[in-house]
Amino acid sequence: MAMLHIVNKSPFERVSFRSCLNHAKPGDSILMIEDAAVAAIEGTSFTEKLKEAMTDKSVYVLGGDLAARGLSEDRMIDGIKSVDYAGFVDLTVENETTQSWL
Amino acid sequence: MSTKKFMFVNRKAPYGTVYALESLEVVLISAAFEQDVSLAFLDDGVYQITKGQNTEGIGQKNFSSTYKALGDYEIKKLYVEKESLEERGLTPDDLMDLVWEDEDDDWAEKPSIILVDRAEMADVMAEQEVTLSF
Amino acid sequence: MKFTIMINEGPYQHQSSDSALQFARAVLAQGHEIFRVFFYHDGVYNGTRLSVPPADDRQLQKEWSELAIEHNLDLVLCIAAAQRRGIMDADEAKRQGLDADNIIEGFRISGLGQLIEGGIQSDRTIVFGD
Numbered sequence A: 001m002a003m004l005h006i007v008n009k010s011p012f013e014r015v016s017f018r019s020c021l022n023h024a025k026p027g028d029s030i031l032m033i034e035d036a037a038v039a040a041i042e043g044t045s046f047t048e049k050l051k052e053a054m055t056d057k058s059v060y061v062l063g064g065d066l067a068a069r070g071l072s073e074d075r076m077i078d079g080i081k082s083v084d085y086a087g088f089v090d091l092t093v094e095n096e097t098t099q100s101w102l
Numbered sequence B: 001m002s003t004k005k006f007m008f009v010n011r012k013a014p015y016g017t018v019y020a021l022e023s024l025e026v027v028l029i030s031a032a033f034e035q036d037v038s039l040a041f042l043d044d045g046v047y048q049i050t051k052g053q054n055t056e057g058i059g060q061k062n063f064s065s066t067y068k069a070l071g072d073y074e075i076k077k078l079y080v081e082k083e084s085l086e087e088r089g090l091t092p093d094d095l096m097d098l099v100w101e102d103e104d105d106d107w108a109e110k111p112s113i114i115l116v117d118r119a120e121m122a123d124v125m126a127e128q129e130v131t132l133s134f
Numbered sequence C: 001m002k003f004t005i006m007i008n009e010g011p012y013q014h015q016s017s018d019s020a021l022q023f024a025r026a027v028l029a030q031g032h033e034i035f036r037v038f039f040y041h042d043g044v045y046n047g048t049r050l051s052v053p054p055a056d057d058r059q060l061q062k063e064w065s066e067l068a069i070e071h072n073l074d075l076v077l078c079i080a081a082a083q084r085r086g087i088m089d090a091d092e093a094k095r096q097g098l099d100a101d102n103i104i105e106g107f108r109i110s111g112l113g114q115l116i117e118g119g120i121q122s123d124r125t126i127v128f129g130d
Helices: A018-021 A032-042 A046-053 A063-069 A085-092 B020-031 B043-049 B065-073 B081-085 B118-126 C018-029 C043-049 C061-072 C079-085 C088-097 C115-119
Strands: A003-007 A029-032 A057-060 A080-084 A097-101 B005-011 B038-043 B080-082 B099-102 B108-111 B114-117 B130-133 C002-007 C033-037 C075-078 C107-110 C124-127
Touching: A003 A018, A003 A085, A003 B005, A003 B020, A003 B080, A003 C002, A003 C124, A018 A046, A018 A097, A018 B118, A029 A032, A029 A085, A032 A057, A032 A063, A046 C002, A057 A063, A063 A080, A080 A085, A080 A097, A085 C088, A085 C124, A097 B130, A097 C124, B005 B020, B005 B043, B005 B099, B005 B118, B005 C033, B020 B038, B020 C079, B038 B118, B043 B081, B065 B081, B065 B099, B080 B081, B114 B118, B130 C115, B130 C124, C002 C018, C002 C043, C002 C115, C018 C043, C018 C061, C018 C124, C033 C043, C043 C075, C043 C079, C061 C107, C075 C079, C075 C115, C079 C088, C079 C107, C107 C115, C107 C124
Parallel strands: A003 A029, A003 A097, A029 A057, A057 A080, B005 B038, B005 B130, B038 B080, B080 B114, C002 C033, C002 C124, C033 C075, C075 C107
Antiparallel strands: B099 B108
């Protein structure tokens, strides 16, 4: 059963994103929303950790949250997909379960 | 009504915020629905079940004894993550003795706390159908 | 597909109510069903009709209320959380001997069992919080 992990906290402030990556299984998907969107860009202290997860998991960011924080999609780590709310809904449908890492 | 696997994920310490207390209230209500309920305690959530909590100095009610009642509600799967304990300088001895009574075994008291490592916690999480976090 | 949405935070302090509202609209736009939206913790503040934000700000309580009326949604405020935080409907205010109620149209107050039932009855349960 694939799971959608929803993360909404910056990895520079709280441990929830790390905790999510430590528990997500191969084949799962991770969606960054709200403050977690800041982790989507290349060249942060979290980039390597996220790239490691991307070897066997799909990573998405809610585009509106990225833009709201002044970050453009051309700075995203290669392989991260930007989705809108319709895409968010699709991800919850495609994965059998969801877990929010609050 | 059908039975689903419910997991309540606890990752926050008690008292500093209301999440632990109100999460516990949901857990108690869930018992009435006869679902397959598990609780996960990881990250700062492990502080919810430490023994010796004393709230006299903070003006809040000490609700830790409620965790001891979970067994009476047939809630007997409390997964606690070893790494989360270790990172916080805690051992299983720092946790309350939480038990349930097995009616098929002459009401013997059995531990409700199931110590798991991070990979096992991930396995348990992956098996759930409804995951509620607070 | 049938969804239950849980919201754990009040409006304005956190983005969770904004995110959940956008998510709920997208769920409906794609032809899915929302079985229930359950407001817990400070999330019950989404149900007051006495909010007066500045004119250039969104009024989340009203937006939820209007969405509920338009789509006949079941928006439930947890009674235990609401009582703690002073969110009352007319019946509950009367029962508690209080002089006012403040719930906005489109919401109702009920027990935590409504959340568990939502989880059982829905194909997906999505949590928004802090």
